Amino acid sequence: MRRYFGRKLFVYALTFFIAMTVNWIIPRFMPGDPVQSRLARASLQSPEASAAMQAYYERLFGLDVPLWQQYLNFWASLARGDLGISIWLFPQPVGDIILGAVPYSLALLLPAILLSWVVGNWFGAYAARNRWLDNTVLPVGYVLTATPYMWLALLLAWGLGIVAGLFPVGGAYSFALTPSATPEFVGSLLQHWFLPFLSLFLVALGGWAIGMRNMIIYELESDYSNYLEALGAPRRLVRRYAFRNAMLPQLTGLALQLGTLVAGSLLTEIVFSYPGLGYLILQAIRNQDFFLLQGAFMFIVVGVLIANFIIDIVYVLVDPRTRIQMQGGAA
Amino acid sequence: MSLKVRDLRVYYRTLAGDVKALDGADFELADGEITGLVGESGSGKSTLGKSLIKLDGRMRYVSGTVELDGAELPVRDSARMNDFRFREVSLIPQYAMSAMNPTRKVGRMIADLLESRGERFRALRPELVRRLELVGLGEQVLGRYPIELSGGMKQRTVMVLSTLLDPSLLIADEVTSALDVSNQRAVAETLAGFRDRGFVKSMIFVTHDVALVNQIADTITVMYAGRLAEKGPAKTVVNSPRHPYTRMLISALPEVGVSHGERRLSGIPGSPPALLDPPAGCRFRDRCPLAFDKCEQEPPFAEVEPDHSVACWKA
Numbered sequence A: 001m002r003r004y005f006g007r008k009l010f011v012y013a014l015t016f017f018i019a020m021t022v023n024w025i026i027p028r029f030m031p032g033d034p035v036q037s038r039l040a041r042a043s044l045q046s047p048e049a050s051a052a053m054q055a056y057y058e059r060l061f062g063l064d065v066p067l068w069q070q071y072l073n074f075w076a077s078l079a080r081g082d083l084g085i086s087i088w089l090f091p092q093p094v095g096d097i098i099l100g101a102v103p104y105s106l107a108l109l110l111p112a113i114l115l116s117w118v119v120g121n122w123f124g125a126y127a128a129r130n131r132w133l134d135n136t137v138l139p140v141g142y143v144l145t146a147t148p149y150m151w152l153a154l155l156l157a158w159g160l161g162i163v164a165g166l167f168p169v170g171g172a173y174s175f176a177l178t179p180s181a182t183p184e185f186v187g188s189l190l191q192h193w194f195l196p197f198l199s200l201f202l203v204a205l206g207g208w209a210i211g212m213r214n215m216i217i218y219e220l221e222s223d224y225s226n227y228l229e230a231l232g233a234p235r236r237l238v239r240r241y242a243f244r245n246a247m248l249p250q251l252t253g254l255a256l257q258l259g260t261l262v263a264g265s266l267l268t269e270i271v272f273s274y275p276g277l278g279y280l281i282l283q284a285i286r287n288q289d290f291f292l293l294q295g296a297f298m299f300i301v302v303g304v305l306i307a308n309f310i311i312d313i314v315y316v317l318v319d320p321r322t323r324i325q326m327q328g329g330a331a
Numbered sequence B: 001m002s003l004k005v006r007d008l009r010v011y012y013r014t015l016a017g018d019v020k021a022l023d024g025a026d027f028e029l030a031d032g033e034i035t036g037l038v039g040e041s042g043s044g045k046s047t048l049g050k051s052l053i054k055l056d057g058r059m060r061y062v063s064g065t066v067e068l069d070g071a072e073l074p075v076r077d078s079a080r081m082n083d084f085r086f087r088e089v090s091l092i093p094q095y096a097m098s099a100m101n102p103t104r105k106v107g108r109m110i111a112d113l114l115e116s117r118g119e120r121f122r123a124l125r126p127e128l129v130r131r132l133e134l135v136g137l138g139e140q141v142l143g144r145y146p147i148e149l150s151g152g153m154k155q156r157t158v159m160v161l162s163t164l165l166d167p168s169l170l171i172a173d174e175v176t177s178a179l180d181v182s183n184q185r186a187v188a189e190t191l192a193g194f195r196d197r198g199f200v201k202s203m204i205f206v207t208h209d210v211a212l213v214n215q216i217a218d219t220i221t222v223m224y225a226g227r228l229a230e231k232g233p234a235k236t237v238v239n240s241p242r243h244p245y246t247r248m249l250i251s252a253l254p255e256v257g258v259s260h261g262e263r264r265l266s267g268i269p270g271s272p273p274a275l276l277d278p279p280a281g282c283r284f285r286d287r288c289p290l291a292f293d294k295c296e297q298e299p300p301f302a303e304v305e306p307d308h309s310v311a312c313w314k315a
Helices: A002-029 A034-042 A047-061 A067-079 A094-127 A131-146 A149-163 A183-220 A223-230 A235-271 A277-286 A290-318 A320-326 B045-051 B106-116 B121-134 B139-143 B151-162 B181-196 B210-216 B234-239 B244-251
Strands: B003-014 B017-029 B034-038 B059-068 B089-092 B169-173 B202-206 B219-224 B227-233 B302-305 B308-310
Touching (some): A002 A067, A094 A235, A094 A277, A235 A290, A277 A290, B034 B181, B106 B151, B169 B181, B210 B219, B210 B234
Antiparallel strands (some): B003 B017, B219 B227, B227 B308
């Protein structure tokens, strides 16, 4: 057990290290210079003032030392929990900006991922034993999975937001309000939350339903199901076993999907101008904000790794075969 | 008579039409009788075995009656058949190695199954353990997952589970086909032992292996192209078969103590007819050296001497 998790943790640590290095490199390869663009915005007249300001900014952002030293400094400050200062929202620290955005992303992603998983599996399991449901769920599922995120989100924003006028199409709450714990503000939050949530939920739903349907059919045709039926086990027991076993690949799928859904939320947050991590990433790229970009990516990497680790643990709990492999027994 | 099968016909539905895999089976099984059901692939022996316990989705019941211990077995009605499964008729499947749910401990699975059939696992557990020990397995098997057991252990566990409720009829469907020779013998003898101890009353042992059947079966039933060719006491069928197909089948087997260096074993020339649209009359006609005009008509499966029936005009 300890060896199994030790190995897993090592792999996760290695992944984290490589991902963070890539995150550090990529913004620095972007064309343009953040300090120059800040200077251009300040539109200083005298070259001396300009040079002094450049030196000030470069020292502030730590860009005045060679690249290798910048890289080491990056890990050193990361170890202190310091993510740097944002260039775009100067002089706010990156950590504060991200902590302000993370709740919005989580509130959007977690319900969308988990609900679509639960509802999709449930629909798929029912579709496997009901011809009528099978004939409706399956085509709808295929259409939903084949739909590009962006397009579905735009369609929802246009249909339910602009044409029907039921939901607002931008922001996390009405601009007329200030954040507070009043019912009015919470209502506004929910209203703004619903459309981006729905788009993420719908896109993921179809895939889960199709996957579960196929898995259930496969399990119901398997040898152990046939044997139970030959011994007169009621349908209920056979279905229960099939459902439990069909869930295992779906769990793996959930872990894999978490990574892509984080990327998916990027588009959603852009379409609905929702102030989550995805929206921050877009702004960081536009403003060549190295530090904000690094910080946002780090949160995504950490999120995906944590999600995978949780699924690893869950898998060990539900599938005895993983447990046995862990103990070094023959499979 | 514990089992009486009359004119049982079960076809497979395919896009091209019905495949007549079991086309009129008539036979009886005495109390305590083990019959070895032999025949080549596609002869309908597995179909016969399955149709006595559970028709699969592609099978279609056409006609016939099955009587077990004086009560009619509703083989066509899967829902009504459920009361008989496990208690009256049970099955050891061909796929015993994968017959148990991989994510459930063996004991839990057995408990789930028994409770779902309205039996008390607690009450049956001592007997279950006693029988597991009888086949050389300990109680600890119940706390294991199927993947922690070897192939032979899984097979024996399934054998014990299938016979736990002392069914009247046990169908052993090619249970030895995945085993090596010494295990084949052990499994066959264990099953015969189950009969001797009264765990099962009678048994249909479906197999390709005439030699194995000869060792444990009381009678041998030979099938050819969806029909019964011959049924009689094992010794009689092996030593003095009456049906030309049985004769050729037996002569195709190697014998102990006989050198086959000089003489090639003879096979049976030709191949069985397609069962999608089988020819009228005797189905072995085209391959039979004894065929004559009358073989255009279907020979009845008739008793030629007590307990020995043959479907051949020349028998």
